[in-house]
């Protein structure tokens with residue numbers, strides 16, 4: 556009798572083992588993320604207008620990249636080429652790239668284009684800039700274009716991150732030009748479309764005079 560009892564216990568134990576042995580396999584199956592996760596991460600709420608986001612975040616972030624390469628004229632030393640050399644130099648380039656790649660997605664959150672009461676330089680006979688209402692109307696007509704400009708800037712951010720990994724200063728020259736273009740291409744659609752032609756001609760003339768890499772923006776002449 557006693558032996559039989561132990562057999563039953565042993566058999567039960569075995570079946571339990573088999574049972575728990577199959578558990579981990581089941582648990583390893585990926586469980587779909589519950590919908591509630593989204594709610595947990597929370598909604599995105601804007602604080603500032605597009606104009607302020609540009610001035611206080613996107614523009615300063617871009618300077619980490621723009622300022623990392625360039626040609627300067629020094630009174631004593633003459634022509635000086637600046638490229639990132641130390642780890643700290645590369646850290647700054649990486650910071651700029653991350654801030655741009657992540658930060659530009661803040662432009663996907665609906666927000667005012669300018670602070671209340673600010674009409675941009677949109678009045679007068681030949682206004683330089685679109686008014687916030689005009690920009691909004693343009694975006695509502697073509698949200699896909701707005702998104703494409705956002706993605707274009709994000710892609711340059713990713714390009715710069717790859718360059719930082721390789722620490723290839725030569726490639727930064729092109730990336731800096733690409734960054735400039737990503738900013739300009741959105742501005743020329745949504746901010747000051749009238750300058751499209753003017754700037755194209757100015758850039759062309761500057762490049763003819765001073766060679767490539769001396770666009771209007773590089774010489775601090777274009778309003779970005």
Ligand code: HEC
Pocket residue numbers: 605606607609610613614617655662668669675686687690701704705708734737738739741742745746779
């Ligand atoms: C997806 C479109 C888009 C991209 C990309 C973009 N901008 Fe802008 N930016 C705008 C718009 C729209 C305005 C004008 C907002 C207004 O004044 O109503 C603006 C305005 C600005 C201003 C003016 C801020 C002020 O205080 O007057 C600066 C500076 C600026 N952008 C810099 C940049 C730089 C630098 C980049 C690239 C690194 C960039 N922007 C990329 C859309 C964009």
